Amino acid sequence: MTLSVRLSRAAGFPIDVAFEADGGVTALFGRSGAGKSTLIAMLAGLERADCGHVSVGGRVLYDSAKGIDVAPHARRTPVVFQDGRLFPHLSVAGNLAFAQRFGGGKPAALGPIVDLLGIGHLMRRRPGGLSGGEKQRVAIARALASSPDLLMLDEPLAALDEARKAEILPYLERLRTEAGLPMIYVSHAVSEVARLADRVVMLQGGRSVAAGPVTEVFADAATAAIMGPRDAGAILEGTIALHRPDDGLTEVALSSTRLSLPLVDAPVGTRVRMRLRATDIIVAVGATEGLSTHNVMPATVAFVREGEGPGALVGLECGADRLIARLTQRSVRTLGLAPGVACAAVLKAIAVPPEDVTVLS
Incomplete structure (x- = not known):
């Protein structure tokens, strides 16, 4: 209707x-x-x-x-x-x-x-x-x-x-x-x-x-x-691809990668929605070996928007999915972030609490 x-x-x-x-x-x-x-x-x-x-x-x-x-x-x-x-x-x-x-x-x-x-x-x-x-x-x-x-x-x-x-x-x-x-x-x-x-x-x-x-x-x-900086972030939708109960993790298939989250109580094949806060996203340029997280998503910078203070919002395209990271303007300059630059979006699995994951179907 x-x-x-x-x-x-x-x-x-x-x-x-x-x-x-x-x-x-x-x-x-x-x-x-x-x-x-x-x-x-x-x-x-x-x-x-x-x-x-x-x-x-x-x-x-x-x-x-x-x-x-x-x-x-x-x-x-x-x-x-x-x-x-x-x-x-x-x-x-x-x-x-x-x-x-x-x-x-x-x-x-x-x-x-x-x-x-x-x-x-x-x-x-x-x-x-x-x-x-x-x-x-x-x-x-x-x-x-x-x-x-x-x-x-x-x-x-x-x-x-x-x-x-x-x-x-x-x-x-x-x-x-x-x-x-x-x-x-x-x-x-x-x-x-x-x-x-x-x-x-x-x-x-x-x-x-x-x-x-x-x-x-x-x-x-x-x-x-x-x-605002505290609430800014992206909402992604994906499909549960795999549960790893021994690790307490669930893998969600996105458009171009998989994302590990704390265990989601829903069967494989279920559509879920996730809220990823901008303050939880780390941006890396170059090598990403030796990190404690498995959530390393290849990305391309879509936009950089500097704020009035020391912060900046960086839009990232990960396949068909779009993320937002909140960084310092100093980090943006150090990493040379600008539209079109290839990078990686890094996210700890435990950064996504259960209340930020919604089962859709």
């Missing part, structure tokens, strides 16, 4: 955004104040644009040229906020039943939704007796119960501690795989986007500065600079 968005506004918080997505999860990513929540409000019909067009699966929700502006309650684009916003006087079952009334004439079957989010044992309880993670799972279930055409999640994990985030992320991964509807996921957390998103729309100052597959956008020089 294709989502098409083109919106602009000059008054208030300026917005100028355009992107398309064909199902799956589209992440709206950017620093605080980038315009993520404002855009969500526009898509939901809670804030107005000056001009543009929004459609989901060919159903037009907004078209300034044709005078179409579907009311928020009729858009079938529910938003799950970070605080859940459940009705406190209703049980979990009551919250879901209320949402069913807004199903556009096609009430959702609750059984699969309850099973998907693991909330069957919570149905008689009220929101006041739920943990933060349980409230968010119920809030997502309530949104699904309204038979949406598009599900939007506005930083749903922002108010949770790390333990609760770890609890709910697997459910969000199941939702991505099994729900079968387009989703927009708002976040400024790279770890969440890396695990969940198929595509990314990078926002800065209310403008979409990049949009595309997550593996391409995160490896781009401009977007890496927006993310």
